[in-house]
Amino acid sequence: MKKHFYGKLFRLVRFLTRRVYPKYTVQLPDFHTCPTVFVSHHQNFFGPFITYVWLQTPVRVWVLHVFFDKTSCYRQFVDYTFTVRLKLKKKLAALLALLVSSLIPKFFQSANAIPVFRGTKKIIDTFIDSVQALKKGEPILIFPDIEYTDSASSMQAMYEGFLYLERYFHRETGQHIHFIPLYVSKKTRSVVTGEPIFFRDGEYFKSELKVVSQKLHDSINQLAQKCGDI
Incomplete structure (x- = not known):
C-alpha cells in the first residue's frame, strides 16, 4: 500500500480533529492478506466520522458521487442537507453551501474515497474502481444503510446492491x-x-446474496448489543 495513501488535506483535517475529539479504541483483525470489505452502520454520519478519524489502517470509503463535484455538491446541500434535514432558510442554505461545496469534493478526493453512482449505469465504475482497489490490497469500507439519517444504534434496512462486488x-x-461487520460504539x-462472512461456492448468487446480507445485518446489531448500545 502506498506510503501516502491519503492526501495532505485529509491528513491535516484528521490531525486537527484528533486533537479535540475524544479518542476511540480500534480493534481490527489481521486482514492484510485478504481482499476485505468492511460493512458498517452509518448512524447519521457518526460511523463514517469516527472511522475516518480513528482507524489506523487506511480504507477506501464508498461515498455518494455528488460529493466529488462542486456543482452537484452545492445542489445537494441547498436542495436537501441544509433545507430539508437542517430546516435552514433557502438563502442561508445557499450561502453555507457556497462556502463548503468547494472544500467537500477536495476532502473526499484527498481521502481517496470511491464515488458511488447509485441508481445510474455509472455504478459499474464504482465496481471497477473497487475491484482494482481490492486487487491492490486496499480495504474498502461501506455504509449501506437505507435510512442513513437514523441515529439509532441498531441497524435497520440496508441496501444489498454493494454485494454484487463479490461477483x-x-x-x-x-x-x-x-x-467484515464493523460497528462504532458510542457507549x-x-x-x-x-x-x-463469505459467499459459499456452488450456491445460486442471488440466494446467497440474501444470506450474506442478513448475516452482515445481524452481526452488526449483535456487536451493538455486545457493546451495550442496545
Whole structure:
C-alpha cells in the first residue's frame, strides 16, 4: 500500500480533529492478506466520522458521487442537507453551501474515497474502481444503510446492491471477498468487528446474496448489543 495513501488535506483535517475529539479504541483483525470489505452502520454520519478519524489502517470509503463535484455538491446541500434535514432558510442554505461545496469534493478526493453512482449505469465504475482497489490490497469500507439519517444504534434496512462486488471480484480473481461487520460504539468509545462472512461456492448468487446480507445485518446489531448500545 502506498506510503501516502491519503492526501495532505485529509491528513491535516484528521490531525486537527484528533486533537479535540475524544479518542476511540480500534480493534481490527489481521486482514492484510485478504481482499476485505468492511460493512458498517452509518448512524447519521457518526460511523463514517469516527472511522475516518480513528482507524489506523487506511480504507477506501464508498461515498455518494455528488460529493466529488462542486456543482452537484452545492445542489445537494441547498436542495436537501441544509433545507430539508437542517430546516435552514433557502438563502442561508445557499450561502453555507457556497462556502463548503468547494472544500467537500477536495476532502473526499484527498481521502481517496470511491464515488458511488447509485441508481445510474455509472455504478459499474464504482465496481471497477473497487475491484482494482481490492486487487491492490486496499480495504474498502461501506455504509449501506437505507435510512442513513437514523441515529439509532441498531441497524435497520440496508441496501444489498454493494454485494454484487463479490461477483465482479470473483470473476476476475477466483477469490472470495472477506465481508467484515464493523460497528462504532458510542457507549464504549470503540470500533469493533465481527467474524468475516463469505459467499459459499456452488450456491445460486442471488440466494446467497440474501444470506450474506442478513448475516452482515445481524452481526452488526449483535456487536451493538455486545457493546451495550442496545
